[in-house]
Amino acid sequence: MPTTTHDLIIIGGGIAGRFCAWNATNRGLRTLLLDPDDARASAAWASGGMLAPVAEGLTGGLLEIGLAARAAWPDAIRRLQQQSATPLTLDHGIVVPLAPETSRAPMAGYLEQMRARADIVMLGDEPDALPAQAGFERAALVRDEFVVAPRAVLAALAQATADSVEVVRDKAEQIRVVSGAVHVEGTAAAYTGRSVVVCAGHRAGLIRGLEPFLPGTVTGERGALLYVRSDNRPPWTIFDHGLTGVTYLVPTDDGYRIGATADPEDRCRTVRPEEIDLLLSRAASLWHDPGAEVVEAVAGARPVGPLTTGEPLVGPLDPDRRIWGLLGMHRNGILFSPFLADKLIEKVAVCLSS
Numbered sequence: 445m446p447t448t449t450h451d452l453i454i455i456g457g458g459i460a461g462r463f464c465a466w467n468a469t470n471r472g473l474r475t476l477l478l479d480p481d482d483a484r485a486s487a488a489w490a491s492g493g494m495l496a497p498v499a500e501g502l503t504g505g506l507l508e509i510g511l512a513a514r515a516a517w518p519d520a521i522r523r524l525q526q527q528s529a530t531p532l533t534l535d536h537g538i539v540v541p542l543a544p545e546t547s548r549a550p551m552a553g554y555l556e557q558m559r560a561r562a563d564i565v566m567l568g569d570e571p572d573a574l575p576a577q578a579g580f581e582r583a584a585l586v587r588d589e590f591v592v593a594p595r596a597v598l599a600a601l602a603q604a605t606a607d608s609v610e611v612v613r614d615k616a617e618q619i620r621v622v623s624g625a626v627h628v629e630g631t632a633a634a635y636t637g638r639s640v641v642v643c644a645g646h647r648a649g650l651i652r653g654l655e656p657f658l659p660g661t662v663t664g665e666r667g668a669l670l671y672v673r674s675d676n677r678p679p680w681t682i683f684d685h686g687l688t689g690v691t692y693l694v695p696t697d698d699g700y701r702i703g704a705t706a707d708p709e710d711r712c713r714t715v716r717p718e719e720i721d722l723l724l725s726r727a728a729s730l731w732h733d734p735g736a737e738v739v740e741a742v743a744g745a746r747p748v749g750p751l752t753t754g755e756p757l758v759g760p761l762d763p764d765r766r767i768w769g770l771l772g773m774h775r776n777g778i779l780f781s782p783f784l785a786d787k788l789i790e791k792v793a794v795c796l797s798s
């Protein structure tokens with residue numbers, strides 16, 4: 445089997461792996477990225493792209509990470525645009541419907557928290573500011589939260605690292621640390637590096653040799669997303685904490701994305717017709733658009749665990765600091781990735797240079 449030697453082997457080319465690779469190569473680390481699939485297999489491909497820790501209602505440690513990550517995005521986008529020559533935008537403004545209390549999750553504490561953490565305008569107090577045909581009477585506009593197009597970000601990361609990161613279409617089957625080096629056995633070849641970063645999303649637990657270093661299990665929570673073509677786009681992202689779950693509408697160039705949580709037990713990447721109907725009906729309760737045309741339906745698995753706190757696991761996994769992980773970013777992996785990947789790779793680089 446062919447063997448290659450790198451400073452860093454990154455397992456998984458989703459948003460976490462791609463941001464790690466970008467940071468690693470910017471720090472001069474010789475980097476290899478392994479993934480058996482293209483970006484379409486990653487959760488980011490099915491993601492809404494909201495960078496909205498406050499509108500999401502994050503609390504505690506997740507909120508702290510989310511606020512720091514939100515602050516890191518504008519600079520990440522600026523640098524990524526420069527390096528990839530790809531136009532990227534951060535769209536501001538997320539509308540959160542708030543009333544009536546009886547039909548939505550309890551909102552009082554949530555609203556207080558939003559006010560303390562973000563620039564909020566109460567749209568119910570300014571009726572003219574609400575889109576006339578919106579299906580709610582009272583809402584908060586969170587002005588300083590963003591949305592990105594995750595597929596464009598993945599493409600820009602691939603472009604920015606095209607000449608500096610070696611990308612191999614292979615699946616990591618096993619990790620072993622031998623004599624201070626990391627050996628990754630893939631399906632097609634074996635690879636040797638000084639360190640490895642595991643960014644394999646909800647499949648991380650399937651890599652042999654890694655499990656003893658994980659503090660808990662890694663699973664996936666399925667979510668589904670529709671791409672809709674329409675002349676009647678909402679003017680802002682609408683993000684609803686409904687009783688039956690979260691639903692959001694994100695404007696795009698030619699319509700909008702509709703996202704929601706689907707059955708967590710389901711592993712299927714195909715979105716069934718009844719799911720599409722459900723998503724459309726939940727979206728219709730927020731935005732009246734009889735002409736909406738579904739052009740794509742896609743499902744992905746948000747990585748859950750391995751920490752019971754619900755926070756992502758980011759840092760060294762083994763005592764010798766050869767195996768590192770960025771895992772369990774769950775609902776907020778797009779938001780968290782640039783910030784956490786930067787912090788993680790900074791530590792890996794220090795460790796490699798010492």
Ligand SMILES: Cc1cc2nc3c(=O)[nH]c(=O)nc-3n(C[C@H](O)[C@H](O)[C@H](O)COP(=O)(O)OP(=O)(O)OC[C@H]3O[C@@H](n4cnc5c(N)ncnc54)[C@H](O)[C@@H]3O)c2cc1C
Nearest residue numbers: 456458459460487488492493494616645667776777778779
């Ligand atoms: C419907 C939906 C909507 C979402 N909306 C948002 C949102 O609005 N905002 C937000 O911040 N987050 C959102 N998320 C969550 C976000 O998409 C995820 O948290 C994030 O994409 C996880 O990234 P990851 O790189 O850790 O994992 P993944 O994206 O799952 O990537 C893992 C990669 O590892 C590869 N891999 C797996 N096993 C191996 C192996 N053994 N060897 C090599 N490669 C391997 C896979 O092929 C994959 O490419 C959403 C998710 C879904 C599903």
